[in-house]
Amino acid sequence: MLTATFRRAIAVSAGVAIFMAASADFSAAQAQDSNVVVIKNFMFSPMSLTIKAGSTVTWKNLDGEPHTVANDAGLFRSGALDQNDTYQFQFDKPGVYKVFCAIHPYMKETITVQ
Numbered sequence: 344m345l346t347a348t349f350r351r352a353i354a355v356s357a358g359v360a361i362f363m364a365a366s367a368d369f370s371a372a373q374a375q376d377s378n379v380v381v382i383k384n385f386m387f388s389p390m391s392l393t394i395k396a397g398s399t400v401t402w403k404n405l406d407g408e409p410h411t412v413a414n415d416a417g418l419f420r421s422g423a424l425d426q427n428d429t430y431q432f433q434f435d436k437p438g439v440y441k442v443f444c445a446i447h448p449y450m451k452e453t454i455t456v457q
């Protein structure tokens with residue numbers, strides 16, 4: 344049989360574990376948010392983004408129209424993204440990367456990797 348003290352110790356550990364798991368989720372979500380580019384109303388938002396080398400950028404298309412994510416220099420090129428589709432690319436090298444939509448070439452953004 345468990346003593347009352349032992350049972351309380353288990354309850355406290357479980358509470359701490361839940362709290363720690365919740366904190367970890369929160370920080371992971373925050374770190375990701377900063378590198379998310381939303382495609383909405385035929386625009387990349389933000390239109391310029393500065394990130395650290397090694398970071399991954401996630402683009403998400405919120406428009407009902409398909410869009411793509413392509414680099415001027417041909418480093419990456421997504422397929423057509425339908426509504427709510429995402430595309431990811433990891434930027435390993437510092438530099439300035441021009442991004443556009445291959446379907447609507449006037450849609451542009453600049454990503455600076457430090």
Ligand SMILES: [Cu+2]
Nearest residue numbers: 410444446447
């Ligand atoms: Cu487009």
